[in-house]
Amino acid sequence: MSADFLVYGSYGFTGSLAVEQALSRGLSPMLAGRRAEPVERQATEFDCPHRVFSLEHPTVIADQLDDVDVLLNCAGPFSSTAEPLVSACLATGTDYIDVTGEYEVIDRIADLDRDAEQAGVTLLPGVGFDVVPSDCLAASIAGELPEATTLELAIDGGTTISQGTAKALVEGLGSPGAIRQDGRIEHVPVASKRRQIDFGDGPKPTMTIPWGDLVTAYHSTGIGDIEVYTAVPGPAITVMRRTRPLGPVLRAQPVQRLLKRLVEATVTGPSAEQRAENVCHVWGRVSNEDGDSVTGRLRTPDPYETTRLTTVEAVSRLLDDSVSSGFQTPATAFGAGFATEFDEIERIDRD
Ligand SMILES: NC(=O)c1ccc[n+]([C@@H]2O[C@H](COP(=O)([O-])OP(=O)(O)OC[C@H]3O[C@@H](n4cnc5c(N)ncnc54)[C@H](OP(=O)(O)O)[C@@H]3O)[C@@H](O)[C@H]2O)c1
Structure with missing residues (x-):
């Protein structure tokens, strides 16, 4: 089964809130994470499709994201997870969103602006309460x-x-x-x-x-x-x-x-x-x-309630294909009024 939208780290605290919010809005997330037991338990509870893969091997990650339109990365600390997932997204043409607030991670993603434009991919970190x-x-x-x-x-x-x-x-x-x-x-x-x-x-x-x-x-x-x-x-x-x-x-x-x-x-x-x-x-x-x-x-x-709302709205807008490719911030992607639209x-x- 192909996936419009995959949540990596779906069984973590923030991932679980995002999954529940997505389902309440009628979206169909593919659940994913590195450990089979919690992903399978969550997939059974919510009757969602799921994938289990770690972030150790680039070709495995790319295979898993090949048919995914938008990846929401909720697996933090992002110092370990953003780089392998962003690289795979650039290789597979998958739009990338995360909830990091780690400035060094966001800075490294911003440096990939040109690569993302060439790949036709949107890189949008920080779609939670921070920032x-x-x-x-x-x-x-x-x-x-x-x-x-x-x-x-x-x-x-x-x-x-x-x-x-x-x-x-x-x-x-x-x-x-x-x-x-x-x-x-x-x-x-x-x-x-x-x-x-x-x-x-x-x-x-x-x-x-x-x-x-x-x-x-x-x-x-x-x-x-x-x-x-x-x-x-x-x-x-x-x-x-x-x-x-x-x-x-x-x-x-x-x-x-x-x-x-x-x-x-x-x-x-x-x-x-x-x-x-x-x-x-x-x-x-x-x-x-x-x-x-x-x-x-x-x-x-x-912050976690804000994050639940803003991440899923961001995913939904990316699924509509209404965001330019390249590195984006919440305000450049959706406008300065995005926050107060909630x-x-x-x-x-x-x-
Ligand atoms: N920007 C914001 O406003 C905002 C809001 C909420 C959360 N956050 C951030 O989001 C992150 C997650 O928070 P949380 O409360 O949801 O944490 P959590 O409950 O501990 O969940 C973390 C998830 O990430 C996975 N994970 C961690 N390291 C991984 C790795 N190296 N490879 C694969 N999976 C990995 C964990 O899997 P395992 O259980 O298998 O380790 C788990 O599914 C934190 O960094 C937090 O600061 C930011």
């Missing part, structure tokens, strides 16, 4: 101040975290922070800048983080100076700064393996109730050299 709302907000406020030279974005993602996200955070431990300066990504110390940002409910402490927007917002807005902040309790920022000297230890493979096992043993959910209660905010500001600025804020559902995502002010 759909922030990317669309950035493009939107940049459109309101066309001569803007700096962009600041900030995310208040609330309280929920899944195993996969926790593992991606573990992979980032001990690595430097990053900002974009004069169009180039520059490495800076972890939490190099801290400031108070008002997401709509009064000022909250935030610190710089090396998120996907450092790449996507650059492509969506053309602005060369970009900083991304996240809301974190003030004491946590101090702890992050104090652990800077531990970088090499935290990056060591045995420590990484241990921390990931700890994540597997302790992180569950977030449950449907926790997701329903969680509300998130995204803040953005563009400024020009005259000191003019435009600020915008979005309110969104929980009833659940709201622009809450325009000061």
Whole structure:
């Protein structure tokens, strides 16, 4: 059976949400992952076709994607999964979407823009909570101040975290922070800048983080100076700064393996109730050299609920063949208004 749309990592937390959302919209996903037992269990539960393949052998992946129109990659951390799947998509003419927020992964995919155009393939990473709302907000406020030279974005993602996200955070431990300066990504110390940002409910402490927007917002807005902040309790920022000297230890493979096992043993959910209660905010500001600025804020559902909505809508638009080939961001693919086309995502002010 050929597949319009294959979800790789379908039995992971985020993959499962995307599969349920796709089915609720009448789409017919092919389920896939590297372990037979969970894929088969999920395929039986939802009466879906399925494939089992690992990402170890390029020819095997290409054989499995040869008849697939759109691949949604939900298997993270994406530092291990994006490259083999993107390569196979370029070889088979399959459009590629993922939910990564890892800026280095997105940067490597952006470098394949010309290859993707030649192959007639769309490469669209970051169609989850990170980065759909922030990317669309950035493009939107940049459109309101066309001569803007700096962009600041900030995310208040609330309280929920899944195993996969926790593992991606573990992979980032001990690595430097990053900002974009004069169009180039520059490495800076972890939490190099801290400031108070008002997401709509009064000022909250935030610190710089090396998120996907450092790449996507650059492509969506053309602005060369970009900083991304996240809301974190003030004491946590101090702890992050104090652990800077531990970088090499935290990056060591045995420590990484241990921390990931700890994540597997302790992180569950977030449950449907926790997701329903969680509300998130995204803040953005563009400024020009005259000191003019435009600020915008979005309110969104929980990150995993947002991701469920945005990924499946992105898949559906790619299946309609309405997106140009090459590297795309959510805003370049679907327009700055994409995020607020969802009833659940709201622009809450325009000061
Ligand atoms: N951008 C966003 O807003 C957003 C939102 C949600 C999630 N995410 C990201 O999505 C990723 C998944 O999160 P999750 O909570 O769904 O994690 P999860 O429940 O742990 O699921 C991860 C899935 O990926 C598979 N996988 C991992 N490494 C693999 C590899 N090397 N080869 C093949 N399959 C592999 C796992 O298979 P096994 O079980 O067989 O290992 C599992 O199916 C994370 O990186 C997370 O940060 C991003």
